[in-house]
Amino acid sequence: MGESSENIYSMSKQNKELPHRERVDSRNTLNDLTGKEWVYALNSIELTEGDSELLTGEQINDLSLEQWATHQSPLIDMCYPTSGEHSHAHHIRKKHPSPKPPELMKRLIEFFTKKNGWVLDPFVGVGGTLLACSMAGRHGVGVDLSRDYLDLYHSASESLNxxxxxxxxxxxxxxxxIFNQKNYLFDLVLTDPPYGDMLSRKRTGERKKRTGDDSPTPFTTDEGDLGNMGTDRFYEALKSVIVQSMEFLKVKGYVVVFCKDLQPTAEHHNLIHADVVSALVQIPNLRFRGYKIWYDKSMNLYPFGYPYAYVSNQMHQFILIFRKEK
Ligand SMILES: C[S@@+](CC[C@H](N)C(=O)[O-])C[C@H]1O[C@@H](n2cnc3c(N)ncnc32)[C@H](O)[C@@H]1O
Structure with a gap:
């Protein structure tokens, strides 16, 4: 869509004569969503485009009650293409161990910011957040320890024009x-931190069998890389990055943090998302506001534990939502 048709579209969304659910409320200082779009964005499960159309009721269909129930399942797939034009240069970004789909980041950015808003990602990797900013007409700023990942972001961005x-x-x-004298004031901090020494642990079980490789694969070898830290140091470091980010975040701006749990052990439940919330709510003025769940349908299922014990395939990630209150 061109710039001018986009303007016409957002102007038409402001039109006071439209029913409330079809227009942007004049009190809405957060985003450009209409009342109806807002309601669907509150679903704690990220819906695919196809499913959200179905759920808006705009599509008349022939589903039986049983089929309908299947569509309403709380675990809805979000399978982003990893090849072809809709993969957003995945062939370049996949050189990073865990690139996020720009399409997913765009959905979050569109809820938590307005057009031309400013978004910070302090663990930007190969730039899923930044590509999403370009797609959504927002300004993005990203930080990463690794020059290689930032270069890959630039190649991906260039290849997409x-x-x-x-x-x-x-x-x-x-x-x-890093920002030196820059007076950034962000509307949103959106980030996907590395989790403790998760990646640098030796690979075991199915994964080792599958790849034949048990060597650690950290994001970087830098001491300051949160992915190389033990648990205690990790939570302190994560808190300090979020505190720093909040210095450049507007009041009532959101901090949105991705998190994936680990397998439970005898020592700890490893519900990492709960520990991240407990750590981050210690930050003054930062309040936990809830979460969304992203079901990553592109992951493979493995028969872990077969045939002896239940071992979960963690196909989902938590999207933890906080707000700077003052
Ligand atoms: C999970 S990845 C983020 C992936 C990203 N969402 C993407 O789409 O590519 C986490 C990133 O944090 C970076 N990182 C780790 N510790 C860091 C630190 N102290 N400062 C800046 N970046 C760091 C790593 O190099 C890694 O690229």
Whole structure:
């Protein structure tokens, strides 16, 4: 859609004569969603485009009650293409161990910001967030320890003919130094941190059998990489990056953090999302507001534990939502 037709579209969404659910409320300082779009965005499960159309009731269909119930399942697939034009240069971004689909980040950005809003990702990797900013007409700023990942972001962005967003190489726990004299004021912090020493642990079980490789695969070898830290240091480091990010976040701006749980052990439940919430709510002025769940349908199912014990395939990630209150 061209710039001018987009303007016409957003102007028509403002039109006071439209029913409330079809227009953007004049009190809405957060985003450009109509009343109806807002309601569907509150679903704690991220819906695919196809399913959300179905659920809006705009599509008349022939589903039996049973089929309908299947469509309403709380675990709805979000299978993003990893090849072809809708993969958003996945062939370049896949050189990173865990790139996020730009389409998914775009949905979050469109809920938590308005057009031309500013988004910070302090653990930006190969830039899923930044590509999403380009797609959604927002300004993105990303930080990563690794120059290689930032270069891959630039290659992906260039191959898509997107305008490059701003990136900085450095340790996100020193944002004040990285941004130097810049007076950034972000509307949203959206990020996908590395989780403890999760990736640098030796691979075991199915994965080792499958790849034949048990060597650790950290994001970087840098000491400041949160992915290389033990649990206690990790939570302190994560808190300090979020505190720093909040220095550049507007009041009532949201902090949205991805998180995946680990398998439980005898020592700990490993519901990492609960521990992340407990750690981050210690930050003054940051309040936990809820979560969404992303069901990553592109993951493979493995018969872990077969035929002896239940071992979950963790196909979903938590999207933890916080707000800077003052
Ligand atoms: C899970 S990945 C983010 C992937 C990203 N969402 C994407 O789409 O590519 C986490 C990233 O954090 C970076 N990182 C780890 N510790 C960091 C730190 N202290 N400062 C900045 N970046 C860091 C790693 O290099 C890694 O690329």
């Amino acid at each position: 997107f305008k490059p967003q701003t990136v900085y190489q450095g340790d996100a726990s020193r944002l004040d130094q």
